[in-house]
Amino acid sequence: MKDIRTILRLTHEEGLSVREIAERLKIGKSSVSTYLLRAREAGLSWPLPSGSDEDARLERRLFGRAGRPPRDLSEPDWGLVVRELKRKGVTLTLLWQEYRASHPDGYGFTWFCEKVAAFRQRASVAFRNRHAAGSMMQTDYAGPTVPVIDPATGVIHSAQIFVAVLGASNLTFAHASFSQQLPDWIDGQVRALTFYGGVTKAIVCDNLKSG
Template sequence: MPAHRMSMRKLKEVLRLKWVCGLSHRQISRAAGISVGAVSAYAARASAANLDWASVEPLADDELEAKLRLPADQNTQARRVELDYALVHRELRRANVTLQLLWEEYVEAHLGERTYRYTQFCQRYRDWAQTLKRSMRQQHRAGEKLFADFAGHTMPILDGRGGVAFRAHVFVAALGASNYTYACATRSEGTHDWIGGLIGAMEFYGGAPSLLVPDNPRALIARPDRYEPGLGRTAQEFVNHYATAMLPARPRKPRDKAYASYCTLCG
């Protein structure tokens, strides 16, 4: 198991996001607020224990922990220490830093542990770097993602005498694969407005997507973070109830919210 063990409750959420929602390990990392390596390690341990969501869901915490205990040789002999891809990527931008140097530092930092050879280290980093390039081209499966945001402008709601009763905020959502759009007016942009808008959208579409992608709203985020924003309690209970997942778009990451931006233009 990783050095810093997470609670069994969070581990269950990681496995639910993987098996029920079909998210990638990187998406789960961001949604759950843990490293990609930790996600991979727990997923591998669950697979080695021949578990699936049907068998994990009813387990109590102590039962799940017992199920995931494997003989030490199975856990330590097969796995190599994974490199920190994001760190390698950042360090390579510095003058005179090479993959050879970073590999030597990686090996030195993990003396006595199983590490990758230099050629493997380079190939794994290059494979990871290619995923960054592929992210330039977003392709969405039908029903996979629902992007949502509030339009930048409000609209007047008139009273019975023709005066402005209040100015409504416009919630807009769009399916990633088809751009099929839903919109509704709300009193504000609070938590209940976000949740109500998402529920209205799912009722409109006739089902819940695998992943909800709101534009990083404060109303849904308990722990603001540039890389791993954490969901508030209400938002987490909402996604659990609808058996979906929520992955807020990161600030200053336009590819995360390409369709959320599209939504606001529709408003």
């Protein structure tokens, strides 16, 4: 509970942003955002009201399931929520904030996450693809690029993240390169096989759009 007290103080007393608080406390930005959302739901600000000095009581206010039911019982389109989550940069926190912007007296963040998980479980059709050990390595470039700052010039470069995974164990290898061109693509394969200490029977590559 020490973190939430510090986060509230830095937010309300010093006016720091989520990013600045995360950097100062060495925690993730999503953790800071979640604490602030839960504090807002619980009606907590800074300084904390009397009676919130005990960790157990503060934890119940932030994470306890008991509380008044929402006045607005409207639910979002869960299919649309799940589809939106597949877009780059979209998170549950962001979608819940959009929901609460339209329904200020609606449900809380924990309920929202549980409903999304339940919908996914009902809607998903699972197929278990079994791989024998050493039979396959799957490779691709993953997600958004990562900024890399040249310490000598201060120039920011965009790093592409090459990812390899073994089908049987899900053991994952990742490597950053400055392009997806053929030399970097081949270098990624070599580095992955070196990391794994051997060669699989097959290497399954996604359709590379550049090279």
